[in-house]
């Protein structure tokens with residue numbers, strides 16, 4: 411007789427009731443999920459070959475296993491730098507192949523999903539698009555690994571139902587990423603990094619959970635502390651922004667680390683990982 415599993419949550423495929431074991435997968439030899447912590451570093455936006463290569467080499471030397479870099483940027487203002495588009499993807503592919511580093515980049519338009527999957531190892535669905543259902547369906551149908559960021563006003567159930575779209579439409583390799591919610595006070599930080607979500611998500615779902623303290627704080631000075639806190643809270647990975655010269659960055663310079671700051675953070679994260687029995 412087939413067994414019947416009662417699912418009490420609004421999401422099913424994402425729930426631990428449905429799948430008891432953690433989702434763990436490997437890309438280019440890098441294991442995501444399980445006991446391993448994975449650090450992602452790279453610029454908010456890919457700006458030039460020099461910039462992405464220099465950043466990639468630096469973060470990889472410090473221990474990052476995933477390189478981030480936006481090619482299609484969701485910007486509040488239409489006058490702000492919108493990303494290099496396909497050229498940015500080509501640079502990511504080049505650097506990813508040359509350094510054998512896993513790459514992640516945002517896709518905003520369902521029509522671009524198949525293009526982006528050809529150039530990067532992991533699709534990113536940004537916070538603003540967490541509930542863009544045509545995008546979730548297209549990304550889900552691609553079957554490509556996808557990092558889904560929590561919307562700034564999304565509840566945990568809304569976040570997991572967005573992940574459910576990806577799973578329902580055919581993508582099993584989904585990473586959840588907490589990146590901060592709307593703050594009650596924007597004086598000192600851009601968002602409020604909701605670290606409650608980390609243990610809550612780990613309890614509710616089998617999917618790996620990352621924390622992005624760069625967008626979560628919006629201020630370089632606070633990134634490292636919140637990265638440590640994220641790992642301590644049980645995150646499976648951290649994503650931060652790194653730029654060779656943050657003052658000159660075309661986006662998110664105020665929350666970007668220099669390669670030296672990233673390296674210092676990595677040393678601290680290794681201590682946290684060791685203290686909690688995780689591999690890094």
Ligand code: PEP
Nearest residue numbers: 454536537538559589625
């Ligand atoms: C980003 O990762 O650069 C980004 C735009 O993040 P978010 O979607 O979380 O704002």
Ligand code: MN
Nearest residue numbers: 454651661662
């Ligand atoms: Mn950014």
